[in-house]
Amino acid sequence: MTSIKLLLADDQALVRGALSALLSLEADLEVVAEVGSGTEVVPAVLAHHPDVALLDVEMPGLDGISATAEVRAASPDTKVLIVTTFGRPGYLRRALQAGASGFVVKDTPAAQLADAVRRVHAGLRVVDPTLATDSLLAGESPLTQRETEVLQAARDGSSVAVIAARLFLSEGTVRNHLSAAIGKTNATNRTEAVLVADGNGWL
Incomplete structure (x- = not known):
């Protein structure tokens, strides 16, 4: 029986090791590579030619959704299954748009996860x-691309001046985008807007 070759990408070594151990118990699954950051995904895919890449969403260097798009471009035969702690509706929508074939949360039972891998491979x-x-209930992100970028830059509590310098925008433009984002997320301030947008997976 030909085994399905897997690549695992997760920045938490313990989680990666546990996933690897569980999936390797299946006779038809073989873990051929493990990486700890999004930037390592494509080089590992090109080196090991996995059938299915299991990617976490939040990783250093490159998030799993951006890595999904890169994998699909670099190796169209490699399917992507997102396995994440962060079950946010916006993440699901963006992952599928990036070319992922599946999206499951990390507390999925091992047998179900193995089955998900087989189905994605098929x-x-x-x-x-x-x-x-x-x-479906959350719907698409109401934010424009620029509003999203401004909120992402505001995540760390930076001042309007710092955000403006970082994004090469005027302070007035940044204030306008923040104001629009606050309105669209029904928030009372930008910190709340960041939390709402983050919670929905829009950032």
């Missing part, structure tokens, strides 16, 4: 049912 789409419902 060309099917696998999505956590609760998340799929939440995603």
